[in-house]
Amino acid sequence: MICDFDSDKPREECGVFGVFGHPDAAILTALGLHALQHRGEESCGITTFTGRFHHERHLGLVGDNFTGPDLAERLPGSMAIGHNRYSTQGKTALRNIQPIYGDMDFGGFAIAHNGNLTNARLVRRELTERGALFQSTMDTEVFIHLVAQSKEKPRLVNRLIHAMQQVEGGYALVAMSGKKLIGARDPIGLRPLMLGKLGDAWVLASETCAIDSVGATFVREVENGEMIVISEEGVESFRAFPEQKERPCIFEYVYFSRPDSKLNGHSVYDVRRRMGWELARETFLDRDLEADVVVPVPDSGVPAAIGFAEASGLPFQLGIIRNHYVGRTFILPTQDGRKLSVSKKHAPNRPVLDGKRVVLVDDSIVRGNTSEKIVEMVKRAGAREVHFRSASPPIKFPDFYGIDMPDQDELISATTSHDDIAASLKVDSLGFLSVDGLYRAICGQSREESSKLYADHCFTGDYPTRLTDHERKESAKERQLSFLEDH
Amino acid sequence: MICDFDSDKPREECGVFGVFGHPDAAILTALGLHALQHRGEESCGITTFTGRFHHERHLGLVGDNFTGPDLAERLPGSMAIGHNRYSTQGKTALRNIQPIYGDMDFGGFAIAHNGNLTNARLVRRELTERGALFQSTMDTEVFIHLVAQSKEKPRLVNRLIHAMQQVEGGYALVAMSGKKLIGARDPIGLRPLMLGKLGDAWVLASETCAIDSVGATFVREVENGEMIVISEEGVESFRAFPEQKERPCIFEYVYFSRPDSKLNGHSVYDVRRRMGWELARETFLDRDLEADVVVPVPDSGVPAAIGFAEASGLPFQLGIIRNHYVGRTFILPTQDGRKLSVSKKHAPNRPVLDGKRVVLVDDSIVRGNTSEKIVEMVKRAGAREVHFRSASPPIKFPDFYGIDMPDQDELISATTSHDDIAASLKVDSLGFLSVDGLYRAICGQSREESSKLYADHCFTGDYPTRLTDHERKESAKERQLSFLEDH
Amino acid sequence: MICDFDSDKPREECGVFGVFGHPDAAILTALGLHALQHRGEESCGITTFTGRFHHERHLGLVGDNFTGPDLAERLPGSMAIGHNRYSTQGKTALRNIQPIYGDMDFGGFAIAHNGNLTNARLVRRELTERGALFQSTMDTEVFIHLVAQSKEKPRLVNRLIHAMQQVEGGYALVAMSGKKLIGARDPIGLRPLMLGKLGDAWVLASETCAIDSVGATFVREVENGEMIVISEEGVESFRAFPEQKERPCIFEYVYFSRPDSKLNGHSVYDVRRRMGWELARETFLDRDLEADVVVPVPDSGVPAAIGFAEASGLPFQLGIIRNHYVGRTFILPTQDGRKLSVSKKHAPNRPVLDGKRVVLVDDSIVRGNTSEKIVEMVKRAGAREVHFRSASPPIKFPDFYGIDMPDQDELISATTSHDDIAASLKVDSLGFLSVDGLYRAICGQSREESSKLYADHCFTGDYPTRLTDHERKESAKERQLSFLEDH
């Protein structure tokens, strides 16, 4: 099988979007989800309300599904929530596409979320024992059952707060009843959620780029542990938890967020460019690196490579060309069973590389096999030396808050020494940005100076929440998903 | 729009099938559902179990979906239940296809049913108030939530009995856990369910024709109010209710069941042929009818027409040809908006009709417009006289137990006198089989003699159960289905 | 694999339909093709004209494809031709669906035909040598290239006559240019073609049932060797050949045509009923057959069984029920590789058969394996004796004019003696209608008396035309179809 060089990048689970009070709610949501497509490419869904709920869920991209002259007819209403999903477990069943919906005693309720609950399995077991029937295998559904079974009647707000208090983990959620649009974040704000305004209408989105994409104005971030309720009465803010320090996920800066988004006041593009600066600073602090050209691994390595070039004075050139036409499954076994060692996503730009000493800048090294193949490709194109620089620190620990990442024993930095990684990549030198360098690129302070401002567990092992499901022993019966659906 | 002459026939909601203890459980279920296809053409589903549950649900016919060399791989296991559905409310969403499934505290549980609950809306409201989240708009789902929330733990059998005791109406259900295949009928046995045996394996089916179709041997009918539980320990029988008189739906004889099925020991074909005898007897008792030929409205009128011909001595001929190639929606508006008065389902066989005095035999008259068009067609083909005979009594009352029938004000016999019906059909004479004649064709006794052995409410208005939902005033919110799904 | 009892029936290749001068030409054509669906179920196509040609071709049934409120928009115009196809060679490629179309020097030209040319391969080779590029593997395309390359300019009529003179075999074709609708039959009229009138409009159809189905009036049959040209100037008749005796295919009466069609003034239903009479006459002439009931193999055996019952005085009963819900490919291999000996198309109606001496009437016996299985099924249902009667003579010779029939060595009557067939079918007696009996049922005269009025080669080996391709030795290259298309 031909290898996909990008296959080991960490993947974000989801993007969310919501609109309140705009006649084109579904259209805005489609545009917003399109701007968030990088957060999840496998499925998408939109729910709207006009006296009754309207609901469409699809496998595939937003731009292939939420389109057409009849979109506003199919999904009418001035309130909407939407969701992009990247699924980790093989085939995404239709029933696992968000938003999910429930008919409750008070009326319909729909919810979509980005993130992962670290006690979802335990809560699910308890709910099932109380007679709850789960429609899906998504942890999102835990919320909807907790709301349905909550004794905190009659107010939906209280019931949702009650639900939030029973779960652990990282999440940003958008939800809607027939009257309210709701946005909420976990107690330490692991996953992002933004509030914007478009005329009299309100929007919620995972990133500011989606707020920009519909022509709305960024108002503020939803705070950690905050629940925002938007209705005809305006915007109300509730606190589901005692005050806690925010610890947003540092990976949003490194990889997930789009470069034109802003997080906590920081331009993601600028942060990444500064990661390049810091990387260059640490590189040349270390030793005198002689090189001819700085080449990014596109697209995600480009801003850091620009920053590295700026700080080092070396020229920035596109030494690797990315092919953006990539089908879903490009499986091509050859007649004799050999692997064709050929990339379908990256191609070397030989004139830039041939005979050159190349600084190759990528955003991260995960399993290492992608990096190894890119180095091999660059060398085959004639590079005299390859100096690999990772714009993030070594990834040594798995994530439990919604990032799809390999198991720890597949993380090369968790298992292999720096020198052995350099040897296996066959590079002339190898460097990672330090954790402090990453912090400085973001907020101008070291990790300690900033009081560990971010959730940096993938680099440090310092998990900011309990990991209940992970630590608990499950019975075989629990672990088994008993339901299988084909189409 | 071109008229579909068969459009006003009453339609059955469903057929069910189940297998325990056969290595080809899914294949047998596919064959059984194929034999029950006439009970529901819109969707079909099969669930099997091999340590985990396997599940496929499709829009369309069994023979188009449950086929292919990989069927046994897709649906492995020695236990299976399956379902055919005819949906009454427009488009059938995938989520409304049975069997439906739930992950319970004791493991997975799947259920499929034929029939209709007369208090489903009330029970659903109560369940929703207790926090149950419904996945579908089917009343079948009421069962699964009642089982999930039942306090009658730990035995599944007790929980299902408890569920049955909370619902009213007519139903035949098949269900399965990882260990048991279950079949059950409502307290008065409105909907049929048969038990058969194939070697060491057991089968359950709505009709004996499905038991025959898999080469199994008919054992007995599941009794009214009985629950049969099949497991490794064998077949156990439970009673969910105090003993009551059985009142099976008389329409199974008139229309639903396949002619090669047996119900309560009676061959359906023979019953229908005897309906023709009784109809002839009542016709000639009444007056001296002179005619040249007996012509059935195919296919459902054929056995009664054969019987009529036998009893009357008139020749039986195929004066109407049925086209079996009928697509899903054959909508053909003409350029100038006229209706082409042309049938796509029936065609006159002119040489049989031209110049003849025709006795036209159909199984029933519902709205009357189909009969009117068939009469018109027969006359246009040259028939000198048309004497219409319905092999069932006038249909005056709606059904609430799973038959899809027009509202009462659309039932021509509910609103129109015998003479006015004859005039509107433009026939030379019109006759319906009497209720006593129908009883005699089935069991050889009049209605009174048999102590009202059958549920004959469509002819008599004598409903055998409470009609809770029908009688109760619902709030607007309840009546509204808040959820809509598109694909 | 489960056996399909009907699998060895001969199949007709095609049905054709055409309209001139009606604003709803496409709708009428869809209705007409629907009425002709029995002549070909695998694909269908319609071509219309409004200054330019409009064209739709589909796999599947007419009623599933040529429907919808936009049909008249998709296929506008007052002239149309259409086609149903049954394909003999595995998968029907889209490019092998008729009508086929060509841009000619004089404008567009579309053609559809029913039948088979017996020198198509030779003509095709010659055309290819002259530079013609064939789009399909259908012999219909030979016509269009012969027209395109004809020197008989400028008149289309002359060019089409010229084309007809170069081919041999049996065909009925409909064709259209931007101005003319054309219908034509082969020199001896092997395949049928009917002319009808609907107001000022004209229709052409393979059978009268299709003319009836659109509310048109039958005018006359297109004669053998005649070409009818319909234009604004009215209907013109041309003769492509010197006068010859007509010899229409006798199988239209036996099997292909719908019972409500008329051929050469004979009602097909009446002919088949008389085939039953003749069969009874020959049966009882032969010996004294004692039996209790006459049972048809549905649907095609029904009229002959009715006739047999009438002539013999035995009761006619539906002892076999046909399931009309048959999916395209119902393949169900079992776990252990056994064949389940179960039919999905026919089911025995036990009360009619049990303990009875049954006369089983079918239209024909081809390979014999279907008949064998039906007999076995009838016996398993309790029949005491089975007396098999075929309403057609023994089929001993293959057809070359468009009927899809097994090779000669698979025709049981070609290879096996009468007694051995009876033994292999395990019947108590076996009888075939004689050739003279068949002639008498049709025209009241024996074969000789009628001067061999029909093409009866399947029974007699008396082929009415040359069989050029069959007799010619082809090179390996010619026989190989070099082109394969997947979708």
Next chain:
Amino acid sequence: MICDFDSDKPREECGVFGVFGHPDAAILTALGLHALQHRGEESCGITTFTGRFHHERHLGLVGDNFTGPDLAERLPGSMAIGHNRYSTQGKTALRNIQPIYGDMDFGGFAIAHNGNLTNARLVRRELTERGALFQSTMDTEVFIHLVAQSKEKPRLVNRLIHAMQQVEGGYALVAMSGKKLIGARDPIGLRPLMLGKLGDAWVLASETCAIDSVGATFVREVENGEMIVISEEGVESFRAFPEQKERPCIFEYVYFSRPDSKLNGHSVYDVRRRMGWELARETFLDRDLEADVVVPVPDSGVPAAIGFAEASGLPFQLGIIRNHYVGRTFILPTQDGRKLSVSKKHAPNRPVLDGKRVVLVDDSIVRGNTSEKIVEMVKRAGAREVHFRSASPPIKFPDFYGIDMPDQDELISATTSHDDIAASLKVDSLGFLSVDGLYRAICGQSREESSKLYADHCFTGDYPTRLTDHERKESAKERQLSFLEDH
């Protein structure tokens, strides 16, 4: 409707690829076509040969269609040709997907081409008059009919040369018989075609990037007017025309070719970077431009922007982010009919633009409306000044050789003065690269110095061939495409 900012870019018609002598011919062709996907995104096709021809054609991308573990089974053989197509006329019908195929007297023949014939309509009319039946509306089909009808028998090579001599225009074609793989270019080499070697196998491709993508080694360009024939005997070269000067299309450098391709020894990436140098040189020659940042319109403007930044000393930054997730048709009409002035393809990166004097570099300006919207977006993001620079000269004339470009009256540079364009774009300054600057970036010489080495008609109006169809008056009948196909 929401505007697609990229909608007015010129589009290439096609990419071609061929393989001879490799067991994985179809897999290599799929990889090669994937690398050429930018040359045509609407459809793709591959033909292979193993005694018979195998053929698959699809709408959509290579990576979505030519994939799967069974690809080698579906398209076996060691010889293959393939094609990507961008269709200019609305919906691409399946019959308009290349390769196209014909059964000839000598066997099968398949062909695919990139380019456009300038006398295709005339030749087609002549062929049709000689009886040729065209399957498609593609000018490629002209070749296959010319070969089929050629008197230059028996050699295929002679027949194809004869065909090439009868057509005019620009083309690069790959073709195959059962024994030969053929590549050919038009007399002046307007469209590119490259020869490569992979072990003992040969490959042909529109660009070197496709040769690289399969791991093959670039050998040389097929020359203008050359026909290369690859068979078991090796590679032969033929000349179809008297020697002529080559004039390859200059737009391959400006826009079409992938940056990692080489043309005539020039790296396309380097040429584009040098276009940025020349553009900077001409800009600062002209006047003293003060600016803060160089921002490319991605992706096509990036290399020139890098070059401009290098030559000017201004920093290069990603001020515009491109969203690569773009569905086929993203049509979103709003409730009140307004146009949402929002891009779905480009997003401004505000921190790079806000308060800055921006040099915006794009590859070209065609209609002007895309550029206008990008400038507006950049200004809304806070840019203080916008200086627009086009890396190609003003486009004033349409192309007739396979580039899909607007009509002349829609080309803004053909109708509008430099100052008026600047005003309509609302930029602070506007500059185009000169024709001589473009030549210098490619070959280091001015247009005159190089003796007009390239086909530069879009900038100069100097068409290198006759434009027969364009100049000829066509009858209404000719212009009308009489055939329409729906699915």
